[in-house]
Amino acid sequence: MELTYARPLGLCLLLSLSTITACSEGETSEPSSPPVENVVPSGPSTTEIAGINFPPSCSDGDGVRACLLPFPSNRLTVVDDSTPTGLRVSIPADAVPVNVDGVAMDVSDQNRADGFSPSSVIVFAADGVDLVSSGVPNVDDIGASMSPDAKVRLFEIESGERWPFWGELDAQAGLVTIRPARLLAEGRTYRVEVDGLVDTQGQPLTTAVDEWEFTVASSESTAGRLLDMLDSAYERIGEGAPDFSVDSVVTDGGVRVIDGTFEIPNFLDNDGSPGGRLLLDGDRPVVNSDHSSWPARFHCVVPNAVDEPAPTVVFGHGLLGDRTEVDFFGGFASSGSVAACATDWLGMSAEDVPNLAGILGEMGRFGEQADRMLAGQVAFQLLGRLVNHPLGFAADEAFQNADGSPLLQVDGAVFVGNSQGGILGGAASAVSTEWSRAVLGVPGVNYSLLLPRSSDWPQFQTVFEAAYTDVDDRLMAIVLAQMLWDRGENAGYVQHLTSDPYPGRQPKTVLLVGAFGDHQVTNVATDVLARTIGARVHTPALEDGRATAVEPFWGIDPIESYPFDGSAYVMWDYGTPAPPSGPTPPFAPDYGRDPHGAGSSEPLVLAQAFGFLLDRTLIDVCSGPCRGTRIDG
Numbered sequence: 001m002e003l004t005y006a007r008p009l010g011l012c013l014l015l016s017l018s019t020i021t022a023c024s025e026g027e028t029s030e031p032s033s034p035p036v037e038n039v040v041p042s043g044p045s046t047t048e049i050a051g052i053n054f055p056p057s058c059s060d061g062d063g064v065r066a067c068l069l070p071f072p073s074n075r076l077t078v079v080d081d082s083t084p085t086g087l088r089v090s091i092p093a094d095a096v097p098v099n100v101d102g103v104a105m106d107v108s109d110q111n112r113a114d115g116f117s118p119s120s121v122i123v124f125a126a127d128g129v130d131l132v133s134s135g136v137p138n139v140d141d142i143g144a145s146m147s148p149d150a151k152v153r154l155f156e157i158e159s160g161e162r163w164p165f166w167g168e169l170d171a172q173a174g175l176v177t178i179r180p181a182r183l184l185a186e187g188r189t190y191r192v193e194v195d196g197l198v199d200t201q202g203q204p205l206t207t208a209v210d211e212w213e214f215t216v217a218s219s220e221s222t223a224g225r226l227l228d229m230l231d232s233a234y235e236r237i238g239e240g241a242p243d244f245s246v247d248s249v250v251t252d253g254g255v256r257v258i259d260g261t262f263e264i265p266n267f268l269d270n271d272g273s274p275g276g277r278l279l280l281d282g283d284r285p286v287v288n289s290d291h292s293s294w295p296a297r298f299h300c301v302v303p304n305a306v307d308e309p310a311p312t313v314v315f316g317h318g319l320l321g322d323r324t325e326v327d328f329f330g331g332f333a334s335s336g337s338v339a340a341c342a343t344d345w346l347g348m349s350a351e352d353v354p355n356l357a358g359i360l361g362e363m364g365r366f367g368e369q370a371d372r373m374l375a376g377q378v379a380f381q382l383l384g385r386l387v388n389h390p391l392g393f394a395a396d397e398a399f400q401n402a403d404g405s406p407l408l409q410v411d412g413a414v415f416v417g418n419s420q421g422g423i424l425g426g427a428a429s430a431v432s433t434e435w436s437r438a439v440l441g442v443p444g445v446n447y448s449l450l451l452p453r454s455s456d457w458p459q460f461q462t463v464f465e466a467a468y469t470d471v472d473d474r475l476m477a478i479v480l481a482q483m484l485w486d487r488g489e490n491a492g493y494v495q496h497l498t499s500d501p502y503p504g505r506q507p508k509t510v511l512l513v514g515a516f517g518d519h520q521v522t523n524v525a526t527d528v529l530a531r532t533i534g535a536r537v538h539t540p541a542l543e544d545g546r547a548t549a550v551e552p553f554w555g556i557d558p559i560e561s562y563p564f565d566g567s568a569y570v571m572w573d574y575g576t577p578a579p580p581s582g583p584t585p586p587f588a589p590d591y592g593r594d595p596h597g598a599g600s601s602e603p604l605v606l607a608q609a610f611g612f613l614l615d616r617t618l619i620d621v622c623s624g625p626c627r628g629t630r631i632d633g
Helices: 009-019 063-067 139-146 219-237 323-333 350-361 363-388 420-430 447-453 457-467 471-485 523-533 603-614
Strands: 077-079 087-089 122-124 152-156 165-169 176-180 189-194 211-215 244-252 255-265 293-303 310-316 339-343 408-418 437-441 509-515 568-573
Touching: 063 471, 122 189, 122 471, 139 165, 152 165, 152 176, 219 255, 219 363, 255 323, 255 363, 293 310, 293 323, 293 363, 310 323, 310 363, 310 420, 310 603, 323 339, 339 363, 350 363, 350 457, 363 408, 363 420, 363 471, 408 420, 408 603, 420 437, 420 509, 437 603, 447 457, 447 471, 447 523, 457 471, 509 523, 509 603, 523 568, 568 603
Parallel strands: 310 339, 310 408, 408 437, 437 509, 509 568
Antiparallel strands: 077 087, 122 176, 152 189, 165 176, 189 211, 244 255, 255 293, 293 339
């Protein structure tokens, strides 16, 4: 099984465009929080859960089931008038997963949050439950979650709005998991109601808690650190560009391959390499006075000569890969139409793999990965400044024609991220002031949703499960990790991607490109992303009968006419079987060949992506469902 994802879709497709007709100082952690209290949050919610007396500590409890469930819940918070929500998460130190060495998961950073993840999976125990007989819809019937007689109901309290979801049993723990079908609104409080569940014999089943509330973290809590880091980074360079150096230039025919480094501020407590944690003054990241910068590496493929400066793709690589994946743009760069530059997704790149292996054995160290992800996000924005600014790459002879004119177009950056690049790229785009359009290939949202459904997870799962032998601990370790993952991936940012932008940013226009039956990034995660950002789906999205859902693409409005100038979602079908409905990964041969990278041989995918990015419009290249070259049967 490959460690990295399949060949990036957008990259390889863009290469083939030439073969078709061109289209127009502080602490890094804090002590464990005080014991939990049964808190009724401030604001519109005044509902109390009568008759429930939750323990303030779990020292005499029965693991996470007695201490953490149901999760999330405002009983695991304390009042804090200094936060936007008026709450602070307060998970007891003796309520957390413990590994085989007896090390309890450190959740001190989770306890800095003023609420729970906008991508929270809702977890509760209902031993012996039959979800089908109970009428709890699975992912194939999301619309049923909105039914008036639904046995599980999810409300946003202030508005009273019902929230769509699907339910399933965790494959190992057997705990009920309720997953929102679009991300939960930041800073809002939700109520969960459960009644009428039955067991496998059809008999009524009683849960320990049948109604509770939880509050979602504010945007300040989730994104504030990264936005502060970016403000600091841009303040350091002012109206100019980051310092950079060119280390090598190799010319191969019509393409120039350029490698070098550029300086990004270092907010970690080490020299910036894997294993560091953010230096915090309160909750604000500060630059390390002993190691104030980190030499981020760049790798560019650019035309050797151009008549007119070329726009530049800022490219985000796949799972635990590196910047050199951008080489797939080389053939297209040789035509002079576009250049492409990449840096590493720090925290999720090849050089992070050894540290990640250690984290999987001790999930209390997860902040090492999440904090470095923020450094990676800073690196992508400063790379964008380098390709956009006349005092950036354009000022160096390596990026110039023989006459000294620039190869790269000023303010010409667009973004392409594939797979992991599509999972982190929505976050990068939401915070960006460097580009306004992005193509996210085979993307998704929420790693805690992605992992159990991905064919890539088992190779890491072996290490993780050897360290966490209790099945409940396994589930909750991932759920708790998501609260930190939010700070670097799409789940924490995309509510500000296409609308409601962060201060100083503009809404972005985004194209999501899916591969039906994807083995690595489940289509379910792409659908959640599309619903959250309000993308419209190309229709008909699939041939009749291809999807197993009662209403495929439920809650995603169709594109009504072309050319289309908004954010869009296009699903490509390569003939592989429909994915499983439950939280298990699809593998060959039962689910055919993995279509994750199949778009690399589809010129029409490229034509559509190219037109969207550079001509600033989406065209219909399918005249019906978008069918790629069949890779099965």
